[in-house]
Amino acid sequence: MFTASSGSSSSRPYLGGRNAQYDGLINRKKTKYFHFLQIIGFFLKHLDGSFIMVNCCGLVSEKNVPVPLKSISVQLQVRDHVASVSSSLQYANEEDRPLEAVFIFPLPGDAAVSHFSARIGEQEIVAEVQDKQSARDQYHDAVSSGQQAFLLEESDQSSDVFRLNVGCLSPGQTAIVTIIYIIELSVQADNALRFCLPAVLNPRYTPAASAEPPVPGVSSASVIPYILSLSVDVRSSDRISRLESSCPLDPLQFLNAQHTHATVNLSTGHRFDKDVELLLYYENTHQPTAVVEAGAAAAQTGSLMGDPALMISLYPEFPADVMSSLASQSEFIFVVDRSESMSYKMHHGKDAQKRIESAKDTLLLLLKSLPMGCYFNIYGFGSRFECFFPQSVVYSEVTMEAALRRVKCMNADMGGTEILWPLKHIYSQPCYPDHPRQLFVFTDGEVWNTKKVLDLVKSHVDSHRCFSFGIGEGASTALVTGMAREGSGHAQFITGTDRMQPKVMQSLRFALQPAVDNISVDWTVPEGVTVDMLSPPINALFQGQRALIYAQIKGQSSGETEGAVTVKYKLKDQPVTNQLQFTLKPVEDTGLTIHRLAARSVIRSLELQERAGGADMENIRSRIVELSVQAGVSSVHTAFIGVNKDSRQTVKGPLLQRRVPTRSMMIGGPMPRWGTAPLITLGAAGCFTMPVQQQSAVCAPSAKRRMVFQSTDSSVMDAFASASHQAEPELQKDPVLQLVSLQKAVGCWELNAALADVFGKTEDEVTNQKPAQVDGSVWATVLALIWLYVYKLDQQVEWQFVAVKAASWIRSQKPDGLSQCVCEGNLLLGSQVTEDTLGI
Structure with missing residues (x-):
């Protein structure tokens, strides 16, 4: 960088x-x-x-x-x-x-x-x-x-x-x-x-x-x-x-x-x-700002471009004590692009990892970091899609290991990129009570029906939150940022030599933290002045999420030149009030930037209404064109046209029109064909597969009934077990991932040779140093925490939740001789850390 x-x-x-x-x-x-x-x-x-x-x-x-x-x-x-x-x-x-x-x-x-x-x-x-x-x-x-x-x-x-x-x-x-x-x-x-x-x-x-x-x-x-x-x-x-x-x-x-x-x-x-x-x-960064911009001199007073426009920037920083409380009552669904383009490398540098391999390493971290008591599922999609479980299952050692075995088998082998159908299938599944559903979508962003996808995400924002990750250069900003925006989540882009894992774990922290809700915006302005909101209402605001609010100022005040906006919301049921002063004296030399962004915001909202359908379609379209032409900004129904009418001579002869392809045409390749496949099949690897052509049937109530299995259904676990010989976990080259791969779902580690190898020790060296009164798993878990804090502190963003689970497990055991355990661990690993540092 x-x-x-x-x-x-x-x-x-x-x-x-x-x-x-x-x-x-x-x-x-x-x-x-x-x-x-x-x-x-x-x-x-x-x-x-x-x-x-x-x-x-x-x-x-x-x-x-x-x-x-x-x-x-x-x-x-x-x-x-x-x-x-x-x-x-x-x-x-x-x-x-x-x-x-x-x-x-x-x-x-x-x-x-x-x-x-x-x-x-x-x-x-x-x-x-x-x-x-x-x-x-x-x-x-x-x-x-x-x-x-x-x-x-x-x-x-x-x-x-x-x-x-x-x-x-x-x-x-x-x-x-x-x-x-x-x-x-x-x-x-x-x-x-x-x-x-x-x-x-x-x-x-x-x-x-x-x-x-x-x-x-x-x-x-x-x-x-x-x-x-x-x-x-x-x-x-x-x-x-x-x-x-x-x-x-x-x-x-x-x-x-x-x-x-x-x-x-x-x-x-x-x-x-x-x-x-x-x-x-x-x-x-978190300082709120307000800018008032003068309208266009030539525009009619009362029009969007004629009156002053206001932009408020809100990027609240929430109290650390509130943000440190992580929720466990959630449902997590990880949606992974497995189209052929995911076989491309992350960047052009030496030893660059393939996108799909980076996604698999990230899934390992995510699965190990999930809190006990949550639900989860994993989807892979391309020209078709598959889900690991027929419905989300309770997070446990059994389900985590079953999912990890399947992750090891994942390849970029599912053809093209069709994300709409797996999303429809996810949204058709009933949510678990008191377990808000959170989607983590990984894609290199090469889909053709972006607007349909965004409409679908927005229509389920009340029950689903969406975090999106654009992988590699050329990922669609409209898709990746749009899904996060419409799904009240957060978007991340992984480009160049960026590592996927830290960015994804940052988003997981956002997903586990409480959100701001019951947001209201009130204006205090002098008599004779009114403020009209141009932005859609803000339903929720999360840590790390900024909101830009556009409004139009109408009328004039005879004396006062100051106004104020008051934003009220609740954070973990506690009321919070923020007030921001602004001047009514507009900034003149701005190039109408705020007006045009405000017009774009209104146009996008109208386009969404139009795609939703209804009786007023023609009026909405006319309003879009009117605003687009008035503000001079693009829309789906308008275009910029320029003709050189003053040229003294016209071009003679037929025009050359060519097509010169590059080495690859469509990354996804031709779309696979299916015959009369069953609606859902349990494949040899234990995953549920569905061709996208049959998606419409999935959304029917009868199809839903056919898909429901108990999360403890032994046939599901047996199917995963039968595939394990194809997917025995291999030791990770990255030491952190190698250590994380050995952690149990509850947060502890077992004392064995694989763990000792991560520390650069033999199993006998690690075992012989163990205090006599300390259980082997407690000793192993303390050593893992010490090693992370001493040797991998620069990667803490990646292993933070792994460490939280480990510390919580140790505290739950109430072991005797914990201080001696930490002391002996420091001697073995050549370090000096305290129990407070480890959180135990």
Whole structure:
């Protein structure tokens, strides 16, 4: 991890990529859809309604000359918790004929695209937002008549995938396309604000039976023939502590004595072959803030863009004594992506672990860390899905060991990525009373129906909480962050050389901690002024979760210039009140950032209502288009269209359209076919498997009845036992994982040779040092705790719950001679720790 001393942040315009997949044939009178990939996008070659694939890699012409993207320049402006990103992309037509290119590229799922323009020579074309179908018609008419045109639109299936059409570039002509978008920076478990500029867009798996067009993807960026320039400007009401990046940065430059304004650049010559991740740290992260922004001068008073807008940032820090009390009455369901892409390595470095292997190690830690008294289950999914148990089972030594044997057998062998069906199956299962259900979803984020998945998660947020983990570069931000947002959980991304285990265990701590509920927001403003909430209500707020509240200020006050917002909530049934003062004097020079983010929030809520269906669909759609056009931000029903109507000459001759695939087309491969398989089968490995085509039957009440088994059903345990010869646990290479793998569900360790080997001792050495009055398991458990605290303290986030269980078990035994036990353990392991340090 590279650090820009004391601060630094990053941006992310993305246009990095390389693969692409065609999403439909082009009809002259209808909408032309090519799905090429942006940075290494595909070119299509049209021949009598069919397309011929040219077996080349990268973005090249028929003569293997790189075209047409030449460079990417990004400027990132961070203001407290939000950022504005400006990306300039230079394209050149090096063909000897006119060119039309279409690129698919990623943007953050919650981005508000607010500007799109193109410069051809001295001519600048600024696009405007229009109804999507009107924009498409205008684009096709312009291209058909030989005019230069540009079209930018959001994918219907996922809000983090955009399509850019560059039409009618003359031979030798260069175009510079500029895209500006605004985003909320996500908060990480260590309080950092994260910004990521993806270098790749992974292909989104589309089932063969689906009527939806496939979303193309991109593969390794190592062949990209250009470099990325990135500059970052950070302004904050809080002091900037530091900025870290996955890529080399120039030294951070502070521009004032208060350290609230700083700039930094990506080091010169950076090759855009991996995601650029920036982590920004402030000194007082939990300090609430309020910013009032003046409306647009040209906008009508009373409209969303005409009146002042307010953004409140709430990131509460809860009392340590409350957060230290961990709940055991929960149900945990771990949902693991087992599509073929999970066989890819975590990063490009030496000895990089495969994604599926890292997920298996993480499951080991999770299963060992669960509290006694909870329920759990594990799902694997791809083109089909399977669950370890027909319904969640009580956590015990028997069920934990059965699950671990199955985890050892897991492979990335389940085809494509279809997460909707296992989620539907989970949500169809009745919850256990007084055991809130918590989902941990692991995926490399390559699904095609993101919006349907998010709608499903949101519809069950009252009974299910969702933690999501994006694995590897190119994971869909819309999917990973969206599931956590709609499921009132927390999202984590594991990229580069990040280890999965510490991030997942941080989320487990959040899952075990109490949540804030009964949240209310009240406004105190002068007479003549009112405040209208634009954000949806906050139902729950957890440790490590930030909320940004958008509101609109209407009316005017004759005298007073101050207002206040009071946020009330309950934490473990204790009432808490926080009040924040703000000025009614708006900030003028903001570029309408807050207004546009507020408009985006309202638009997303309306889109969710529209997808839910109802009688008012047409009015909702009209309102979305109205807000999108008024605010100048993207939506699913609008697009940015720019046409060079002032060009003195039109392009003559037919346009070249190409498709140049990269080495791999769809990561998931073809969708497996099934015959008349039974609804649910208990496989040889003891897991319940279901083809996704039969999911609809699963949700029927009769199907549910067929799936219910008692958690103690011996046939289930026998099935796992019969598979154990295929899945005998192997000793972990990582010493911590090796030690954890030996722990019992109740929290203790047994005194044996495998444990002694972790300490670098023989079994006789460990046994002979044991105090006579101390039980072997107590001695072994004390030694394990000492070893963790002395030699693996830097990995405490990973083993914290393992240690909590161990200490709790020791206390429950009330052993004699515990002080002597710790003393002898220190002698054996060459350490000096106290009983208080060990928590015993």
